Amino acid sequence: MAENRDLLPRDELTLLTCAEMSKSDGFAIASGVPGRDLMERAGRAVAMAVMQRHGRRPVVLLCGPGNNGGDGFVAARHLRTAGWSVRLALFGSLEALKGDAAWAASTWTGAVEPWSAGLLDGAPLVVDAIFGAGLSRKIDGEIGTAIDLVNERKLTVVAVDVPSGLHGDTGEILGRAVEAETTVTFHRAKPGHYSVEGLRRCGYLRIVDICIPDGALATIDPKTWLNAPPLWTHLLRRGDIADHKYARGHLTILAGSHATGAARLAALAGRRVGAGLVTIGAFPSTLTALQAAEPGNLIVEIDDAAMFERLLGDERRNAVLIGPGSGVTDRTRGAALAALAARRRVVLDADAITVFASDPDLLFGSIDGPTVLTPHEGEFRRLFPDLAGKADKLGRARRAAARSGATILLKGPDTVIAAPDGRAVVNIHASPALATAGSGDVLAGLIGGLMAQELTPFAAASAAAWLHGECARLFGRPGLIAEDLPALLPQALQSLSSFN
Numbered sequence: 150m151a152e153n154r155d156l157l158p159r160d161e162l163t164l165l166t167c168a169e170m171s172k173s174d175g176f177a178i179a180s181g182v183p184g185r186d187l188m189e190r191a192g193r194a195v196a197m198a199v200m201q202r203h204g205r206r207p208v209v210l211l212c213g214p215g216n217n218g219g220d221g222f223v224a225a226r227h228l229r230t231a232g233w234s235v236r237l238a239l240f241g242s243l244e245a246l247k248g249d250a251a252w253a254a255s256t257w258t259g260a261v262e263p264w265s266a267g268l269l270d271g272a273p274l275v276v277d278a279i280f281g282a283g284l285s286r287k288i289d290g291e292i293g294t295a296i297d298l299v300n301e302r303k304l305t306v307v308a309v310d311v312p313s314g315l316h317g318d319t320g321e322i323l324g325r326a327v328e329a330e331t332t333v334t335f336h337r338a339k340p341g342h343y344s345v346e347g348l349r350r351c352g353y354l355r356i357v358d359i360c361i362p363d364g365a366l367a368t369i370d371p372k373t374w375l376n377a378p379p380l381w382t383h384l385l386r387r388g389d390i391a392d393h394k395y396a397r398g399h400l401t402i403l404a405g406s407h408a409t410g411a412a413r414l415a416a417l418a419g420r421r422v423g424a425g426l427v428t429i430g431a432f433p434s435t436l437t438a439l440q441a442a443e444p445g446n447l448i449v450e451i452d453d454a455a456m457f458e459r460l461l462g463d464e465r466r467n468a469v470l471i472g473p474g475s476g477v478t479d480r481t482r483g484a485a486l487a488a489l490a491a492r493r494r495v496v497l498d499a500d501a502i503t504v505f506a507s508d509p510d511l512l513f514g515s516i517d518g519p520t521v522l523t524p525h526e527g528e529f530r531r532l533f534p535d536l537a538g539k540a541d542k543l544g545r546a547r548r549a550a551a552r553s554g555a556t557i558l559l560k561g562p563d564t565v566i567a568a569p570d571g572r573a574v575v576n577i578h579a580s581p582a583l584a585t586a587g588s589g590d591v592l593a594g595l596i597g598g599l600m601a602q603e604l605t606p607f608a609a610a611s612a613a614a615w616l617h618g619e620c621a622r623l624f625g626r627p628g629l630i631a632e633d634l635p636a637l638l639p640q641a642l643q644s645l646s647s648f649n
C-alpha cells in the first residue's frame with residue numbers, strides 16, 4: 150500500500166481564524182492591494198447578495214464601530230445606486246470611525262441615523278454590519294436591544310462576515326447573536342460558521358473572493374479544513390488486479406457479553422468500507438449467536454485480555470476496534486492496552502473510552518501508535534473533565550488530541566476531528582437522523598475499516614465521518630436506523646467518483 154496515506158490539505162476547504170484572516174488582509178495590503186479595495190469588494194458583495202437573494206424592498210443597514218460597519222457603508226452605497234430605498238444607522242459616532250471604515254463612511258452620501266426601534270417599522274430587510282471578526286466581549290446595551298428586536302420580529306437579515314454576536318473562531322455566542330437568512334463572508338469561511346451555533350444562525354453561507362492574493366494562505370500555514378472528499382478520496386483503495394483479502398487489511402473487533410449488535414454493526418461497516426477481513430472477538434456466552442449472524446464475519450472466542458493479546462500475535466491483524474458493546478470491564482481495558490502496546494492501528498470507542506474514566510493518564514501514557522478516540526460529549530467528559538462542557542469545540546478537541554497523543558473525533562452535528570499535531574477537520578456533512586442508537590458503532594467500524602487499509606488516523610476518521618453522513622443523506626426519507634447505514638455505503642462510495 151502507498152506509504153503516505155494522509156489527508157491532502159486543500160486551499161479551497163481551508164478555514165481561517167479571525168487572526169489568520171487579518172493576517173491574510175495584511176498580506177494583501179503588503180502585496181499592494183489597498184485595504185479600502187478589499188472593503189469595497191466586501192461591501193459590494195454584500196449588496197449583490199441582498200439583491201440576488203431578495204426582491205426589492207426597504208433595507209436598513211445596522212453598522213458597528215469597526216470595519217464590519219465599514220463594509221455596511223459600502224453596501225449601503227451600492228444598494229442606493231441600484232435604486233433601493235436605504236436607511237443606515239450607526240452605533241457610535243462618525244468621528245470615531247478609523248481607517249478604511251472612515252473612508253467607507255465618507256463615500257456614503259445618505260443620512261447616518263442613530264439607532265431607534267422605529268427603524269425596524271414596516272419589517273425592512275436588515276443588513277447586520279455591527280460586529281465581525283473584531284467581536285471581543287459580550288454584546289449588551291443598545292446594540293443588545295437592537296439585536297433582540299431584530300430577532301424577536303423575525304426580520305430577514307443578511308449578515309456581514311458573521312451574524313453579530315457569533316465568535317468567528319470558537320462558535321460561541323457572546324451574549325446574544327443575530328439570526329441571519331444569509332451570511333456573506335470573505336476569502337475563506339471561519340470555524341465559527343460551522344459550529345452548531347453558527348449553523349443555526351448563519352443561514353445560507355456565501356463565501357466571496359475579495360482578491361486576496363494566492364500567496365496569503367502559504368504564509369499562514371493553515372491547520373483547519375472543512376471536511377469534504379477532496380481531502381481524502383485519493384486514499385480510498387481502487388481494486389488492484391493483484392489484490393487479495395490480506396492486502397486490504399484485517400480488522401479485529403472486540404464484542405462483549407451482551408449488546409452483540411454493536412460489534413455486528415461495526416463489522417458490517419468495516420467490511421463494506423473495504424477491509425479485507427473482519428473478525429469479531431466474542432465472549433463465550435455470545436459465540437453461538439454471533440456465529441449464526443452475518444456469514445461474512447469471522448468469529449473467535451475471547452474470554453479475557455490475555456486471549457486477545459495472543460490473537461494479536463498474528464501480525465496481519467493490523468487494525469483493532471474496541472468499545473462498541475465491549476463492556477466496561479477489565480477485559481475491555483486489558484484488550485485496549487494490549488492493542489496499544491502491540492502498536493496496532495487502534496480505534497477506541499464507547500466502553501473502551503469509559504473504562505479509562507478513573508485513570509485517563511494510564512490510557513494517554515499507553516498511546517504511542519496510530520490511534521483514534523471517538524467520544525461523544527459524555528464520553529469526552531470522562532477522559533477530559535477540564536475540557537468538557539464549554540464552547541470552542543475545535544479548541545477542546547485539539548487540546549485533547551495533544552494531551553492524549555490520539556486523533557480525537559468529537560461527535561455531534563459539527564463533528565471535530567483533531568490530530569495530535571494540531572491539524573483539525575470540521576465535519577458538517579451529517580444529518581440529525583444519525584442521532585439513533587447504533588449509528589456511532591457504524592462510524593467506529595468505518596474508521597476501523599479504513600485504518601485497516603492503512604489510512605492515517607486523521608484521514609480515516611475524516612473520511613469515515615463524511616461517508617457516515619453521506620449514507621444518512623442518501624437514505625433520504627424518515628425512518629433511518631443504524632442498520633440502514635452499512636447497506637448504503639456502496640452508493641456513498643460510488644458518489645465519490647464525482648470528486649475525482
Ligand SMILES: NC(=O)C1=CN([C@@H]2O[C@H](COP(=O)(O)OP(=O)(O)OC[C@H]3O[C@@H](n4cnc5c(N)ncnc54)[C@H](O)[C@@H]3O)[C@@H](O)[C@H]2O)[C@@H](O)CC1
Pocket residue numbers: 170171174184187188189191213214215216217218219220279280281282283284285286287288289309310311335359
Ligand atoms: N481587513 C480585513 O480583514 C477586512 C475586513 N473586513 C471587515 O472587517 C471586519 C473586522 O473589522 P474589525 O477588526 O474592525 O472588527 P469589527 O468591525 O468586527 O468590530 C471591532 C469594533 O467593535 C468593538 N467591539 C467588539 N466587541 C464589542 C461588543 N461586544 N460591544 C461593543 N463593542 C464591541 C471593538 O472595540 C472595535 O471597536 C470583518 O469582520 C469584515 O467585515 C472586510 O472589509 C474585508 C477586509
Ligand SMILES: Nc1ncnc2c1ncn2[C@@H]1O[C@H](COP(=O)(O)OP(=O)(O)O)[C@@H](O)[C@H]1O
Pocket residue numbers: 499525560561562563564579580581582583584585586587588589590591592617
Ligand atoms: N443532530 C445530529 N446531527 C448530525 N449528526 C448527529 C446528530 N446527533 C448525532 N449525530 C451523529 O450520530 C452518531 C452517534 O454516535 P453515538 O452517540 O456514539 O451513538 P451510539 O453509541 O448509539 O451508536 C455520531 O456520529 C454523531 O456525530
Ligand SMILES: [K+]
Pocket residue numbers: 217277278279280281308309310311312313
Ligand atoms: K456582522
